[in-house]
Amino acid sequence: MSALIEFQDVCKTYEMGDTIVRAADHISMxxxxxxxxxxxxxxxxxxxxxxxxxxxxxxxTSGNYLLDGRDVGKMNKNELAEIRNEKLGFIFxxxxxxxxxTLIENVEVPLMYAGVSRNERRERAKTVLEMVxxxxxxxxxxxxxxxxxxxxxxxxxxxxxxxxxxxxxxPTGALDxxxxxxxxALLQKLHDAGNTVVLITHDNSIAVQAQRIIRLEDGRVVYDxxxxxxxxxxxPGAAGMRSAV
Amino acid sequence: xxxxxxxxxxLKNILGSKMRTLLTMLGIVxxxxxxxxxxxxxxGMKNYMEAQFAELGTNTLTVSIRGRGxxxxxxxxxxxxxxxxxxxxxxxxxxxxxxxxxxxxxxxTSDSTSVTGVSEEYFDMRGYTISQGRGLQYVDVSARKRVCxxxxxxxxxxxxxxxxxxxxKIGQDKFTIVGVMTAQADxxxxxxxxxxxxxxxxxxxxxxxxxxISSYLFTVTDEDQAADAKTxxxxxLYKVFDDDSVYNVTSMAEMLDTMTQMINVVxxxxxxxxxxxxVVGGIGIMNIMLVSVTERTREIGIRKALGAKERxxxxxxxxxxxxxxxxxxxxxxxxxxxxxxxxTVIIGQLSSESITxxxxxxxxxxxxxVSAAIxxxxxxLPAKKAxxxxxxxxxxxx
Numbered sequence: 325m326s327a328l329i330e331f332q333d334v335c336k337t338y339e340m341g342d343t344i345v346r347a348a349d350h351i352s353m354x355x356x357x358x359x360x361x362x363x364x365x366x367x368x369x370x371x372x373x374x375x376x377x378x379x380x381x382x383x384x385t386s387g388n389y390l391l392d393g394r395d396v397g398k399m400n401k402n403e404l405a406e407i408r409n410e411k412l413g414f415i416f417x418x419x420x421x422x423x424x425x426t427l428i429e430n431v432e433v434p435l436m437y438a439g440v441s442r443n444e445r446r447e448r449a450k451t452v453l454e455m456v457x458x459x460x461x462x463x464x465x466x467x468x469x470x471x472x473x474x475x476x477x478x479x480x481x482x483x484x485x486x487x488x489x490x491x492x493x494x495p496t497g498a499l500d501x502x503x504x505x506x507x508x509a510l511l512q513k514l515h516d517a518g519n520t521v522v523l524i525t526h527d528n529s530i531a532v533q534a535q536r537i538i539r540l541e542d543g544r545v546v547y548d549x550x551x552x553x554x555x556x557x558x559x560p561g562a563a564g565m566r567s568a569v
Numbered sequence: 570x571x572x573x574x575x576x577x578x579x580l581k582n583i584l585g586s587k588m589r590t591l592l593t594m595l596g597i598v599x600x601x602x603x604x605x606x607x608x609x610x611x612x613g614m615k616n617y618m619e620a621q622f623a624e625l626g627t628n629t630l631t632v633s634i635r636g637r638g639x640x641x642x643x644x645x646x647x648x649x650x651x652x653x654x655x656x657x658x659x660x661x662x663x664x665x666x667x668x669x670x671x672x673x674x675x676x677x678t679s680d681s682t683s684v685t686g687v688s689e690e691y692f693d694m695r696g697y698t699i700s701q702g703r704g705l706q707y708v709d710v711s712a713r714k715r716v717c718x719x720x721x722x723x724x725x726x727x728x729x730x731x732x733x734x735x736x737x738k739i740g741q742d743k744f745t746i747v748g749v750m751t752a753q754a755d756x757x758x759x760x761x762x763x764x765x766x767x768x769x770x771x772x773x774x775x776x777x778x779x780x781x782i783s784s785y786l787f788t789v790t791d792e793d794q795a796a797d798a799k800t801x802x803x804x805x806l807y808k809v810f811d812d813d814s815v816y817n818v819t820s821m822a823e824m825l826d827t828m829t830q831m832i833n834v835v836x837x838x839x840x841x842x843x844x845x846x847x848v849v850g851g852i853g854i855m856n857i858m859l860v861s862v863t864e865r866t867r868e869i870g871i872r873k874a875l876g877a878k879e880r881x882x883x884x885x886x887x888x889x890x891x892x893x894x895x896x897x898x899x900x901x902x903x904x905x906x907x908x909x910x911x912x913t914v915i916i917g918q919l920s921s922e923s924i925t926x927x928x929x930x931x932x933x934x935x936x937x938x939v940s941a942a943i944x945x946x947x948x949x950l951p952a953k954k955a956x957x958x959x960x961x962x963x964x965x966x967x
Contacts, residue, residue, distance in 0.1 A: 381874060381960050402878050409876020420871045420964065424585060436574060437876040481875070 326393060327354035328488060328520055329378060334387035336373050336543075347373035348384065349543035355522065357488075360515040362523040362534035362551065370543035372493075375524045379491050380408045392488055409437050413482030417494035419474040421466040427453060427477050428462040434485045452480040456510065472503030479510060483519075490514060490521045496530055508533050528557040572884070579889035582861075583896070593857045594897030596850020597943065601901025601936045602908060603843035609909040609928040611836030613916075615829055617924045622825045624753075626695060628660075630787040630799055634806070634816040642781045643809050645770075651805055652787070658798040660788040663688040666773040667784075670740025672766065674727040681760035682723065684739055686773020687786075692718075692750070694788045702733035702748030709747075710769040717744045720763040721752040737766070742776055744768060795822035844939070850897065851943040858890050858951035862958075869955050870963025879956040886955050890948020891941050898940030902933055 336348035347370045355361050365371040376382035377389055380396055383404075389396045391411055399407065413434075414420075421430045431449035440448070453459050456476040458469075466474055475495060482490050492511060496504030512533065515521045523534055531537050537556040539547035547556055583590050636642060645664050652659040666686035672679045689705045692698070699718065709716050717737065724732045732746045750763070757763035774782055789798040799820045806816045862869070869882055905928060912926040 376961055379874070381964075402880075405873065405876050405878040408874060414874050416964070420867070420874075422868055422871060424581065433872065434875045437872075437878070437881060439571075485876075 327390070328357045328359075328392055329353075329355040329522070330388075330390040331377075332388040332390070334377065334384040334389055336370075336377065336382070337385050346543050348377070350387070351540075351543070351545055352387075353538060353545060353548060355520065357520055358515075358518055359536060360512070360521045360523070360534045361536045361538060362525060362531035363538045363540060364525055364528065364531040365540035366526055368542075369540040371524050371526070371540050373543070374540060375491065375493055375522075378489070378522060379412055379414060380404045405437075409434055409485065411488040413485060413487040413490045415475070415478050415482050415490065415492040415495045417497040419466070419471070419478045419498075421474055421477055421481075423466055426463050426465060427458060427469075430466065430477060431481045431484050434481060438485060448484055449480070452484045453477070455483070456480045470503070471499050472506060475499060475503075475507050476510065479507070479514075483514070488520060490519055491524070492521065493524045494526070495523070496525075496527075504530075532557065572888075575881075575884045575888045576892065578885055579892045582889055583893055589857065590893060590896075593854055593893055594850075594900065596846060596853045597894050597897030597940050598850075598901045598904065600843060600845075600847035600850050601898050601940055602904040603846060604840050604936055605902060605905025605928045605932055606908045606912065606926070607839045607843055608836060608932040609905070609926040610912065610924075611832055611839075612929055613913070613924040613926040615832050616927075617922065618828050618832065619825065622821060622828075625821055626788070627822045627825055628789050628792050628795070629694070629821050630789060630795070630802060631819045631821070632785040632787065632802060632806070632816065633819075634781075634783045634810075636781065636783065636810075636815060641810055643806065645782055647805075647809075648785055651802070655798075655801055656790065658790055658794055658801055660790045661690045661694050662785055662787045663691040663694055664770045664774075664782040665691075665784045665786050666770045666777065666782060668739065668773050668777050670742075670776075672723075673738040674723070677727060679723065679727075679759075679764070682720075682764050682766055684766045684768070684773075686770035686777075687767050688770055691767065691786070694786060697753075698751045699748045700751040702746070704748055705767065705769055710771050713771040713775060714769060715742060715744045715772060716747045717766050717768040718748040718750060719746055719767075720750050720757070720765040722757040722759065722761065722763040723766070724749045725757060739766065739768075740776065789820075789822075792822055795820045799823065847939060847943055851894070851947040854890055854894055854944060855947035855951060857893075858886060858948055859954065861889075862886065862951050862955040865955075866958060866963050866966040869958050870960050870966065873958070873960035874964060882958075883952045883956040886952030887945055887948045890952070891944035894944025894948075895937060895941040898937045901940070902936060905936075 331351050331353045334348050334351045335346065338345045338347060351374065363371050363374055373382070377384055380391065383397045391407065394407070396404070396407065422433070428446065428449045431453055432445045435445040435448060450459065450462060453462055456479055458473060458476055458480070461469070466477065469477070495507055495511070499507060508530065511521055511523065523531070525531050532551050534551050536549065537547060537551045538545060539556070549556060634643065648662050648664070652662045664687070668684040668686065670684065672682045672684065687705070689707050689710055692704050700721070704718060705716070719732060719737065724730055728735060732749060735746050736743050737746055753762040770782065787798070787802065789795050799818050802818050803813070807813055810816060872882060909926040909928055913924070916926065917923045
């Protein structure tokens, strides 16, 4: 079985004035269909770069990134937009809902860019909103909802296009621990239903909700394996530092 | 993503901030209003001129000959022959002889009365009709009779409306009034078109002692071929005189054309000046769109992350700009129409002439087209900026 997401020796460098920053330094990894993976790292570890590349918002400086067998690095902007629309569902820390649109319109946006007809859009958006428990609030505006509810709308929006990968960037970062847990439970449910979920976080306690952890440090993979192994939550650079499991 | 959806999105955004949209549109509204009113005034002027010329007859050619000594001249018969030979261009001709004698009715004198010697066809050519008595006849002309037809003004002022059979003196010569022309103006006045005397041109030529007749009035068969008819007359005269500076042929239709052209030029210049405010309005739209792109950077980032291609973002902003501009155009048309109505009333009250200020359909279609085009042109740059935004930076923007 070929991997859904495959990094082959991926590098990403930025020029910051005179210095060259290596945000991704020869990263190689594979994520298979149906996995629930957490990419963990402190700020500056390269996890945002990693997420941008997985999310097809950015392309590697060198190396290959294959998404569902297709080489993303060689795509132009239009093809990147298409593949984002088709293959990826984004969940952001700040929810990133469009404030002027109602919830159902927000959820419809990806389908609109996919060229789905108005009626089908409405149907599908309604179904996913019901699934996340907001079926009764389709005509509300985002600012009428709590943070947790907004995040559920953004999950609905990520799901509506039936993407190959659900990419969650610090999905609980702006939520209190209780609603955070609810959101994580929802992600878990999606995984159980067969979706591939990639969770990006700096927080070990969140990361251990996943099956597998990929730990990044200074743009390199320092751990890749079972989320429940003790090494998974230990930063090798700071030996002995453990976070509560 | 369909165009109609971009349009709906644009309307939603435009209606979401009404005050801003209104202020943004103002430049376009003023520009379109100004263009429509100016074009409307121009149309009114043209229609007024056309009506005035139509009264004089746009189917006429006026020929005046200064002549070259006595060796070369054209005779009345030659002119009649010319009309007979060219029925497809020329319809009728009448010599016209202006006289300068003082007009005396009993003991009263009238200085303002125009006295002209014409042929019996003249009235028909001009479209004049006789209200009392008879017109001039062939026999009056051939026998050089001392008879005349007078205008309504003279008939009413000096003869209590009953002049036929009475006499009138021009210079030292006494004429018998045989007919009265139907009034041309609503209110016959001194020096106007109804203050006139027409007598046979043969009589007039003899009395004024002009040996040769030097002016003629032709009517053309077809108004559209007035220019050809004019050329024909000119060529004939050139053959006689071999010099094009000693005669002058004026076509009323041509004069009307010239006047119309002049008005058009003036209107175009004024409209272009008014259109400058359209450019200013366009820049206003561009400015607001640029602000809007900055404000909506995050939205653009989100849309791009969710799969919007550059051209969709572009389309969204261009359509928004074009819609704003076109809405301004429509408001401008409404205001333009209202102002045209107001201008018609004001002109009617300020002067005795009534000019109907009416914008043409063309100018309206043009106005909407231009305003939408301005939106597209000035919306392009901001839209391009929006479309080019890097989604990663745009998502991080707050």
